[in-house]
Amino acid sequence: MTVIACDFGGTRIKVGLVRSGYVLRQLAIDARSSRPLVERLAEVAAAVQQLCESAAIRPRDCNGVGISFPSIIDPDGRVLGEFGKYGPVAAEDFTRWTESSWSLPAVIENDARLALIGEKVAGAATGHDNAVMITLGTGIGTAALVQGELLVGIHGQAAILGGHQTVVVGGRQCVCGNRGCAETEASSSALPRILAAMGRSDLSTLAPQYEDVFKAAASGDECAAAVVARSLAVWGTVAVNLVHAYDPSIVVLGGGVMRSRDIILPAIAEYVTKHAHTPWGNVTVVASQLGDAAALVGAEWLVDQRLSLKA
Amino acid sequence: MTVIACDFGGTRIKVGLVRSGYVLRQLAIDARSSRPLVERLAEVAAAVQQLCESAAIRPRDCNGVGISFPSIIDPDGRVLGEFGKYGPVAAEDFTRWTESSWSLPAVIENDARLALIGEKVAGAATGHDNAVMITLGTGIGTAALVQGELLVGIHGQAAILGGHQTVVVGGRQCVCGNRGCAETEASSSALPRILAAMGRSDLSTLAPQYEDVFKAAASGDECAAAVVARSLAVWGTVAVNLVHAYDPSIVVLGGGVMRSRDIILPAIAEYVTKHAHTPWGNVTVVASQLGDAAALVGAEWLVDQRLSLKA
Numbered sequence A, B: 001m002t003v004i005a006c007d008f009g010g011t012r013i014k015v016g017l018v019r020s021g022y023v024l025r026q027l028a029i030d031a032r033s034s035r036p037l038v039e040r041l042a043e044v045a046a047a048v049q050q051l052c053e054s055a056a057i058r059p060r061d062c063n064g065v066g067i068s069f070p071s072i073i074d075p076d077g078r079v080l081g082e083f084g085k086y087g088p089v090a091a092e093d094f095t096r097w098t099e100s101s102w103s104l105p106a107v108i109e110n111d112a113r114l115a116l117i118g119e120k121v122a123g124a125a126t127g128h129d130n131a132v133m134i135t136l137g138t139g140i141g142t143a144a145l146v147q148g149e150l151l152v153g154i155h156g157q158a159a160i161l162g163g164h165q166t167v168v169v170g171g172r173q174c175v176c177g178n179r180g181c182a183e184t185e186a187s188s189s190a191l192p193r194i195l196a197a198m199g200r201s202d203l204s205t206l207a208p209q210y211e212d213v214f215k216a217a218a219s220g221d222e223c224a225a226a227v228v229a230r231s232l233a234v235w236g237t238v239a240v241n242l243v244h245a246y247d248p249s250i251v252v253l254g255g256g257v258m259r260s261r262d263i264i265l266p267a268i269a270e271y272v273t274k275h276a277h278t279p280w281g282n283v284t285v286v287a288s289q290l291g292d293a294a295a296l297v298g299a300e301w302l303v304d305q306r307l308s309l310k311a
Helices: A037-055 A091-102 A111-122 A188-197 A210-218 A222-246 A256-275 A291-306 B037-055 B091-102 B111-122 B191-197 B210-218 B222-246 B256-275 B291-306
Strands: A002-008 A012-019 A022-030 A064-069 A106-110 A131-136 A140-146 A250-254 A284-287 B002-008 B012-019 B022-030 B064-069 B106-110 B131-136 B140-146 B250-254 B284-287
Touching: A002 A037, A002 A111, A002 A291, A012 A037, A012 A291, A022 A037, A022 A291, A037 A091, A064 A091, A064 A111, A064 A291, A091 A106, A106 A111, A106 A291, A111 A131, A111 A140, A111 A250, A111 A291, A131 A222, A131 A256, A140 A222, A188 A210, A210 A222, A210 A256, A222 A250, A222 A256, A250 A256, A256 A284, B002 B037, B002 B111, B002 B291, B012 B037, B012 B291, B022 B037, B022 B291, B037 B091, B064 B091, B064 B111, B064 B291, B091 B106, B106 B111, B106 B291, B111 B131, B111 B140, B111 B250, B111 B291, B131 B222, B131 B256, B140 B222, B191 B210, B210 B222, B210 B256, B222 B250, B222 B256, B250 B256, B256 B284
Parallel strands: A002 A064, A064 A106, A131 A250, A250 A284, B002 B064, B064 B106, B131 B250, B250 B284
Antiparallel strands: A002 A012, A012 A022, A131 A140, B002 B012, B012 B022, B131 B140
């Protein structure tokens, strides 16, 4: 089967053609996720069209469109809790779009869940039936596979709110209504506020990147080093709490912030070894192998699992 | 069926005779859980004997012994991570004991899981297939039921380590090796250290109770009031994090500390309403209905599920 995969991130929208766990081709466009979704779909359709032409594949010969979205998708396909990204969205917005564009059905799932499935199918979690994923991107996404099954929950929100687990009782106010969430204590979206609070307007540009903070820390900037130490402790804590919550044998770290994996991966692995309570043995902590492509590969699985096959 | 249920708590060992979700009779003896388990079993057997005689039921006519234990029980029946309670224990210690005492098989499971099952079978969680339990006892126990199934995990430790979720990054050192665990930030076992750190040797007796702290707070003691406010925020955080982790429709609060339920229940319910991200609606927060008997009722379910029936 061949699947059109669309991954709506906070910063970029990635589209791909996926077959048998392999991304044939992919390209990305700016997300502009503060704009309503419906205004973005024409451009995404053009990207899909371009992709298909370059691969000499007709969209209508594909089996469906798998959509990865940074929200809670409830069992009835409603999209909940988008925290402002892409404005209010419904699963029907996607099905109408794919039906009218290419007469193809669409199926939608949370982005971190699909990234985990991608890593399980063809990446870092191959062979693991008990795995958790942490995506350090604009925000923090999480997902869990327990005894071979994706943990979804009755309202669709099990395991994906790990970025909104409280890691500091009474900590910073988060957009979700909670305080001290991991995502508001240490993520790209929280970085401007964290740096501004330290009086670092030089590092606090409109869109500061963790890469820059890691660089500044490496150059001896004590303030940047403090942000790095704190962020690594928060991410390590998220990993430990997910290990305690879901009992995995492997933790996969993905997302754009993992461009600095040389620093992040050993730090989190050490934190988990030191702090997680796993009397059965040691949890493996690894970096995503598929990177950006993980959720695209997961989208093929989604179409396979949830839609009857056309071919 | 009739089951002998034994619940090994940190403070007391409860034994009961359970039939069809109903505890026919129960009694409790001191746990003395700092002593090795094997030294306690003769006294527990005597209590069971006394219970059976008073109910005119012969132990050997029962279907089995269901054991509730405050540890991780792995899928092979190994007892892991006891944090010093009852010393090193193996499931065989129980099976040898019940076989030699009454020719009965024994089956063992984590105490918070059995309390949740008890509440599901005959208590506060009746009718709920998606539920979490928090037991505020000597420590903090947790368990989760997801879409009708008890979440156990591949190494047996899924969902039961909620007392060892980090709620304060870099917080107090916990016995488990982690820092800032909920259990070390606010539980009966942490209370002596919390009070001593505040210089309150008057409240910090050998075994201070939350009830006393709640009373002192109500009498205008500002230090006690601070401990109460902090503890309620920690427990509220545990509830929010479990809601985010497992997507339940109900949170059940149990354990000895819930003797002060008039204060705790409304505070945690309000905290969850205010801080949990549940766009689908509101989570119900309730007190245990079965109290001490919850894990005993759960022990009958355990024998029913995991042992073939004798009668």
